[in-house]
Structures are given as C-alpha cells and as structure tokens.
Amino acid sequence: MTVVLEPPADPTLERRAAIQAAAASSLRRRKVSSSVALGVCWLFLAIAVVPLVAVVYYVLAKGLPAWSTDFFTQPTKPEGVAAGGVWNAIVGTMVITAIAVAVTVPVGLLCGLYLAESDSGVAATLRFTADVMTGIPSITVGIFGYIAIVRNFGYSGYAGAFAIGFIMLPVITRAGETAFRGVPHSLNEAAMALGARKATVARRIVLPTALPGVITGVLLAVARGLGETAPLLLTIFGNQFLQWSPSKPMEALPILIYNDSSQPYADQVQLAWGAALLLMVVVLVLSIGSRLLAAHLQKERR
Amino acid sequence: MTEAISHTSRTEDVVTVRAEEVLVEPPMGDVVMTLRDVAVSFGGRMAVRGVSFDVRAGEVTALIGPSGSGKTTLLRALNRMHDAVRTASVSGTVRLGDLDVYAPTTDATLLRSRVGMVFQRPNPFPTMSIYDNAVAGLRFNGVRKRALLDEAAESALIGAALWDSVKDRLKAHASTLSGGEQQRLCIARALAVEPEVLLMDEPTSALDPIATKRIEELVGELKERVTIVIVTHNMQQAMRVSDRCAFLLMGEDKAGELIEFGPTARLFSEPSDPRTLDYVNGRFG
Numbered sequence: 001m002t003v004v005l006e007p008p009a010d011p012t013l014e015r016r017a018a019i020q021a022a023a024a025s026s027l028r029r030r031k032v033s034s035s036v037a038l039g040v041c042w043l044f045l046a047i048a049v050v051p052l053v054a055v056v057y058y059v060l061a062k063g064l065p066a067w068s069t070d071f072f073t074q075p076t077k078p079e080g081v082a083a084g085g086v087w088n089a090i091v092g093t094m095v096i097t098a099i100a101v102a103v104t105v106p107v108g109l110l111c112g113l114y115l116a117e118s119d120s121g122v123a124a125t126l127r128f129t130a131d132v133m134t135g136i137p138s139i140t141v142g143i144f145g146y147i148a149i150v151r152n153f154g155y156s157g158y159a160g161a162f163a164i165g166f167i168m169l170p171v172i173t174r175a176g177e178t179a180f181r182g183v184p185h186s187l188n189e190a191a192m193a194l195g196a197r198k199a200t201v202a203r204r205i206v207l208p209t210a211l212p213g214v215i216t217g218v219l220l221a222v223a224r225g226l227g228e229t230a231p232l233l234l235t236i237f238g239n240q241f242l243q244w245s246p247s248k249p250m251e252a253l254p255i256l257i258y259n260d261s262s263q264p265y266a267d268q269v270q271l272a273w274g275a276a277l278l279l280m281v282v283v284l285v286l287s288i289g290s291r292l293l294a295a296h297l298q299k300e301r302r
Numbered sequence: 303m304t305e306a307i308s309h310t311s312r313t314e315d316v317v318t319v320r321a322e323e324v325l326v327e328p329p330m331g332d333v334v335m336t337l338r339d340v341a342v343s344f345g346g347r348m349a350v351r352g353v354s355f356d357v358r359a360g361e362v363t364a365l366i367g368p369s370g371s372g373k374t375t376l377l378r379a380l381n382r383m384h385d386a387v388r389t390a391s392v393s394g395t396v397r398l399g400d401l402d403v404y405a406p407t408t409d410a411t412l413l414r415s416r417v418g419m420v421f422q423r424p425n426p427f428p429t430m431s432i433y434d435n436a437v438a439g440l441r442f443n444g445v446r447k448r449a450l451l452d453e454a455a456e457s458a459l460i461g462a463a464l465w466d467s468v469k470d471r472l473k474a475h476a477s478t479l480s481g482g483e484q485q486r487l488c489i490a491r492a493l494a495v496e497p498e499v500l501l502m503d504e505p506t507s508a509l510d511p512i513a514t515k516r517i518e519e520l521v522g523e524l525k526e527r528v529t530i531v532i533v534t535h536n537m538q539q540a541m542r543v544s545d546r547c548a549f550l551l552m553g554e555d556k557a558g559e560l561i562e563f564g565p566t567a568r569l570f571s572e573p574s575d576p577r578t579l580d581y582v583n584g585r586f587g
C-alpha cells in the first residue's frame with residue numbers, strides 16, 4: 001500500500017488565487033463605479049460650461065449688430081439722438097490701462113522677484129498683503145480711490161489708473177513670484193558659481209528664464225483690469241466726449257456698458273452690447289495671445 | 303590546461319575557477335512572459351523596437367544599456383503603463399502566460415494586479431499609514447476581508463524585509479520612514495497583491511549604497527516568490543542580481559534595439575556581440 005502525500009499548500013499561491021478572485025469578481029462593480037464617477041464629472045463640466053457658452057452666445061448675438069465704422073471711430077452721442085460710437089470709451093480704457101500697466105508691472109514684478117528670492121518675515125508679510133489685496137472687493141478699491149484722490153484732485157483718468165493698478169498689482173506680484181520660483185535653483189547656483197552677483201543673476205538668468213510665465217501673468221492681470229467697473233465708477237466719472245488727457249474725467253468701456261445698458265433708448269442699449277462684445281474679444285485675445293506667446297517662447301528654448 | 307594552472311599563481315587560479323563557475327547557465331524555468339518584436343513609439347517617433355525574449359519563472363531578468371536605449375520604455379510596455387500616455391503606441395506581442403497583454407479583451411487593471419511595478423524614486427502614498435500603503439493595492443482590487451488584508455500585509459512586509467522594523471508602528475505615516483525603508487515599503491505594496499511578475503525600474507537609483515545593498519539582497523530573496531524584471535544602469539548591479547540579461551542600445555535612428563539576450567554570466571564574460579563586450583567592459587555608456 002502506497003501513501004500519496006499531498007504537497008504542502010503554498011500560502012503565497014493560495015493568497016494569489018484569493019486576491020485574483022476578489023479582483024476579478026469586483027471588476028464589474030469597479031468598472032460601473034468608475035463610469036458613474038466619470039459621468040458625474042462630465043455632468044458638472046456641462047453645468048460649468050453651459051453658462052459660459054450662453055454668455056458668449058448672447059453677447060455675440062446682441063453685440064455684433066452694433067459694430068460698425070462709427071462704433072469704433074465716433075464718441076457717444078447724447079441720449080435720444082443718433083447712437084454714435086464708443087471711441088471715447090476705447091481711448092479712456094487704453095489710456096487708463098496703459099498708465100496702470102506702466103506703474104504696476106515694474107513694481108509688481110520686483111515685488112514678485114523679492115518674494116521668490118527671499119524667505120524673510122518681510123516677504124511673508126508682503127505675500128500675505130498681496131493675497132489680502134487680491135481679495136478686496138473692487139468697490140472698496142473704488143471708494144478708497146474716491147476718498148484718497150477724487151476728493152482732493154477731482155475725477156480723472158489718473159484716479160482711475162490708480163484704482164485699476166490697485167487691482168492689478170497683487171495679481172502681477174503673485175504671478176511674477178510663481179514664474180520666478182519656477183526657475184530651477186541650480187541655474188542660480190551655476191551663475192553664482194561663475195561669480196555673478198545676486199542682481200546680475202536676477203537680471204541675466206532668472207528674469208529671462210521666467211519670461212514666458214511673467215508675460216502670461218502680466219497679460220492676465222491686464223485682462224482683469226480691463227473689465228473692472230466699480231473702481232472706475234467712483235474715480236473717472238465718465239465722459240461723453242472724446243478725452244485723451246488722463247487729468248480730466250474720462251469714459252471707459254465698463255462705465256459705458258454700465259450706464260448705457262440701463263438707458264431707455266434702444267440705440268444706447270445696443271451700444272452697450274457692442275462695447276461688451278469688444279471688451280470680451282479683447283480679454284479673449286489677451287488670454288489666448290499670452291498663452292500662445294508663452295508656448296512660443298518656451299518652444300524656442302528647445 | 304591542467305599544466306597551465308599548476309604553473310600559475312594563486313590569484314590567477316582563483317580567476318580561472320570563477321570564470322568557469324559563472325559560465326554555468328541557470329536551469330531553464332517556465333516561461334512567464336514572452337516578448338516578440340515589441341516596439342514602442344511616442345507620437346510616431348520610435349523609442350524602442352524589435353525586442354524579443356522570454357522572461358522565465360524564478361529568475362531575475364535585467365534590462366541593461368546606456369541611457370536612451372529604451373530600457374524603462376520597454377519595461378513600462380510589459381504592464382501597459384503606456385496606456386496613460388496618449389501619444390504612445392505599442393506594437394508586437396507581449397504575453398503573460400496564455401494572456402495576450404495587448405489584446406482588446408484584456409483588462410489593463412486586472413493585468414496590472416498580476417504584473418506589479420516599483421519605480422525609480424520611493425513613492426509611498428503620503429496620506430496613508432504604513433499598513434494602509436501595504437494593503438493599498440488589495441483595497442484597489444476590491445479585497446475587503448480583514449483577515450486576508452492583515453495576512454497579505456504581514457507577508458509582504460516580511461518579504462520586503464521591513465516587518466521587524468515597522469510591526470510596532472503600522473499606523474505611523476509612511477513619510478516617517480527613511481528613503482531605503484520607503485522603497486522597501488513600495489516593494490511590499492507591490493508584493494501584497496501577489497503579482498506573478500514584478501517590474502523594477504532602477505529601484506535603487508535614488509538610494510545610498512547601504513540601502514541599495516539591502517534592496518539587491520531582497521531581489522535575490524524575492525525571485526523564489528515572484529518573477530522579477532529589473533531595469534538598471536549599473537552593470538555591477540545587473541551582474542549581482544540577475545540571472546539573465548537583455549542588453550539594449552540606441553540605434554542609428556535613436557530607437558533602442560535589443561543587441562543581445564542571454565544568461566548574465568555569459569553576457570558579461572563571453573558576449574557574442576562586440577558592442578556588448580565594449581559596454582560591459584565600460585568602454586562606453
């Protein structure tokens with residue numbers, strides 16, 4: 001009589017079998033929950049996109065008929081008379097934004113560079129201040145501009161540029177900091193090891209390397225500043241006539257949209273839609289343009 | 303020959319013996335994975351092409367070659383990690399036993415529970431405890447039974463030579479471990495799923511020599527339990543840990559090609575291709 005001994009069971013193989021059985025039997029459930037989750041993602045994506053598409057569609061449908069040669073070349077006409085154009089608002093917006101950019105870009109970028117390069121308590125305070133500034137309601141910025149400047153010097157484009165700059169400054173600072181931080185520290189060290197001073201490193205290495213990010217940040221800040229309404233309402237007053245001088249009350253696109261959209265005259269309302277479309281297109285071009293430019297600069301380096 | 307040995311000094315004698323010893327070929331295990339004419343391209347650009355060899359059970363198969371030769375790319379083709387890269391495409395045949403890895407009916411998720419992976423840098427899940435890291439793969443695969451989880455965690459941590467140092471702090475965060483311990487936790491995490499094949503992508507490249515030694519010893523112990531395919535840029539490591547070696551080299555058009563495949567001992571002492579000889583002798587790479 002022979003006794004056949006069963007070989008001892010291998011616990012590893014037994015566990016492998018149990019695990020693979022569990023994995024296979026739960027596969028259907030896992031696949032279902034995965035597709036349900038994906039479906040929910042799509043649903044929320046749709047919820048987020050529908051209003052966006054609706055806004056773009058309405059502004060296009062209502063604004064496009066307002067566009068004409070007069071729209072871009074004529075200042076606003078008095079209510080009830082022929083509509084005229086928004087040239088005065090375009091000029092105002094350009095002048096105010098240009099002043100705000102000229103002041104805030106150097107200041108903001110230098111602040112950003114400091115934040116990126118320093119880990120002092122001052123830097124932490126500055127960063128916190130910038131974050132708080134980003135969160136300040138724009139009407140508060142407007143009332144500040146009104147009290148600080150308008151009450152002393154009267155309504156003017158400068159007051160508007162001050163208020164818009166106040167909105168743009170923290171955006172540029174933080175975007176600049178992020179861009180500068182993205183520069184690998186090894187590049188800093190390589191330059192320092194060649195005998196470069198900190199300022200030289202910043203100017204010759206950090207700034208050029210971070211340029212794509214800096215440009216994107218600045219253009220996005222400009223796009224943000226272009227659409228601000230509340231700070232301008234309290235600082236530039238609005239002006240139906242063409243005014244190039246920033247020391248006088250000026251018109252701006254957001255102000256024109258705000259004022260004309262509540263007018264009883266259809267021509268004025270249409271002008272507001274046209275201005276809204278213009279503002280949207282400019283912001284869109286800035287956003288897309290900044291991305292393309294950054295991508296192009298990034299590509300050139302490879 | 304006998305005469306020659308008797309006349310040589312002791313050191314040369316030792317060298318002769320060692321050379322004969324390493325030339326013994328490993329016994330042929332069962333074929334676990336088969337690669338036939340495997341090629342991987344990214345956006346139309348070939349990264350590695352025409353690779354064919356067999357991975358055998360109970361062995362460590364090493365992929366060696368200079369950087370850019372497609373070792374990692376090839377390794378990631380074995381458990382369909384390229385699925386997540388939109389531009390990547392894999393051609394040729396990869397088989398795991400009877401399973402066609404790239405067949406449309408093959409579920410990549412189930413496949414990866416059978417072919418585990420350890421990466422270059424230790425990457426334990428930072429929000430999870432040591433225990434939760436060890437059983438993460440089991441939970442992903444729908445294992446709920448506490449007893450099985452505990453048993454697998456202990457077995458995997460013992461297998462990864464980590465059990466003794468962590469058994470009293472299984473609830474501690476994985477980030478409290480040292481780099482070498484973290485990598486062993488990652489090995490345990492992969493082992494816990496009891497894969498048939500374990501892919502290791504330069505698992506010691508981020509570790510210090512002592513931690514590296516431990517991982518290498520571990521690889522030797524683990525091959526009884528799981529078939530291992532390891533990528534390494536370190537020829538000494540390949541010599542120490544592997545039974546068979548695949549030598550890859552970047553071809554004229556920058557695509558990696560398989561130059562030679564064979565038992566590690568033979569590849570390092572009597573390679574059939576002069577390029578292998580140059581590489582293993584450190585003349586380039």
